Amino acid sequence: MPGGRKRPPTIADVARVAGVSQPTVSRVLTGNTPVRDVTKERVRAAMKSLGYRPNGAARALVQGRQPIVGVITRDTALHGYTRMLANIESRARQAGYLVAIVALDPADVQKATSALDLLLGQPIVGVVVLDYTTYDTRLKDSLGNLPVSTVIHGDQTDIDVPHVRVDDRRAAYEVTNHLLALGHRTVHHVAAPSRSGEPHIREAAWRQALIDAGAPVPEVRRTDWSIKAAREAGAALAHDPDVTAIFCANDEIAFAVMRSIHEAGKRVPEDISVAGIDDEPLAAAWVPALTTFRLDFDWAGVAALELLMELDELHSTAGTPSYGLVVRESTAPPAPAA
Amino acid sequence: MPGGRKRPPTIADVARVAGVSQPTVSRVLTGNTPVRDVTKERVRAAMKSLGYRPNGAARALVQGRQPIVGVITRDTALHGYTRMLANIESRARQAGYLVAIVALDPADVQKATSALDLLLGQPIVGVVVLDYTTYDTRLKDSLGNLPVSTVIHGDQTDIDVPHVRVDDRRAAYEVTNHLLALGHRTVHHVAAPSRSGEPHIREAAWRQALIDAGAPVPEVRRTDWSIKAAREAGAALAHDPDVTAIFCANDEIAFAVMRSIHEAGKRVPEDISVAGIDDEPLAAAWVPALTTFRLDFDWAGVAALELLMELDELHSTAGTPSYGLVVRESTAPPAPAA
DNA sequence: CTGAAAGCGCTTACAG
């Protein structure tokens, strides 16, 4: 059943079996040129009986068409990346492109060189880099003059690539301010992992918001994005009587932190306010419903793809991003006694 | 900046600029044959100055190698599919393959014919179909004699494709039984959307468990996998005094249903027990922690890929799937008064 | 270590 290693049937085989010339087979394949119905039938039958499938490599070679869009995503199942990828796939398919993905650890682009080369070896029109921080010198070199678009997660301005923006900085800044405005003396933070020494952008923005407001900057708790680490960080904070408000690097972390607060015998938001970022679908379903900052990854994915494709003049369907602070039940003024 | 439409530089251009023959350029590219260091340098410089990138189509054509694995996934961001995809990508990359994805609505494989053809036109070793129900006659025809592996989500036995199993049927059956064993008179169900008239396999298994136990079979509430629909279904159930136990088609639906119960002024599990399926990371973090059935999608993804690759004799790293009922805080015996 | 030749499977003018 597995069959031997023999080469699959080619257009020449089909032509022979059907008793026609090679170009004729090609014509029924592409449909670009009229072919007599009888002939067409015979060719179709031959293809079927041989189990013929056109060789895409040969096709791509001769046509010079690049039917693949490369997506360089992260090595995680984080909400935002998942969402962007799904939307890119959908939009790309609609535009007649196939999506090939490579997951990269931004801190270790070096390591994935072979995967990258594999991607670049395909007939790709361009590459969408879902995280601008992945787009370092090494990657830039590999990509050469290939069309690229990327997603910026901060407010950097000197970007030399076509990009769309998911403004993490603004999100973190506003959430922190919301908590401060509620009357909290300061806001604690459970941070996303930092890479290469630099703090995550959401952490930097949180710090800035505190400084700008003249609030003390407490020590940061770091996680590795995992629920487990988030719960540990949350537990430590929950037992600290000084903590009245926690800004979490994303919604998932916030969920975990709320659990820890519950386990510590305290209540959200009566004892401690909690807020996140992302507004993932579950945020509104949690008890208490999570105050968070909505980020529009659906939009970002489609927009980034269209930015890449623009070179090929397609119509935009991305619409306008929907984002902003969403105040729900998990944040409130600090308890009077505190 | 966008640059013209002129063909990108080829190996011939590099050869000319470097003052060597075409095969020599190829040699420094592949590294299969020794080349003098000076020559190598000159070639590298020429490649750089021209912005040369090897044409993967030509390479695939001449080598007859198929460096791509196709993955046919679902048109949703459901936990299981996301997980399987991420694991497949990781394992494939490790084995030197690129992953190309096509998201398909199983009820409408017809519609995505062009996307499928695009995929099949690439140099692919084979295709992993993440949902066996997608693998219908139409798809089977398209795939021809291409290697395929799939993931079975029930207990079907007459499968004619290499497959791994994520036993949804057993999961639903056991969860329902768990609730029954707790003393509930019956178990209500918030179901996943059914396609083509047939109920989802988790729903069928739930029904079977009730029948086997001689329990009455209440009317099903259907969702479209969305949190919103789940909350509505949950609200209807929460207000029904006859409802003491709810089995939800997956964890996300369970979260939403718990929210609805909370809003109805009732408590989980004191008034109503709730259980799901999947055991996604947040299940243990919810308050109350969700009783659920753990399904090992990480394993399934890797295993399905390896099944496909086995034809190429790779080593397995999939390990043993970890699954089973996980009893947490959201289920309890019915209230005595009820 | 390097070059000239052949060929991978297909499509596109070019003729009829």
Place this chain on the structure above:
DNA sequence: CTGAAAGCGCTTACAG
């Protein structure tokens, strides 16, 4: 409507 020829960009024997 159909066939014979050329060529897409690369790699692999084959000679030196």
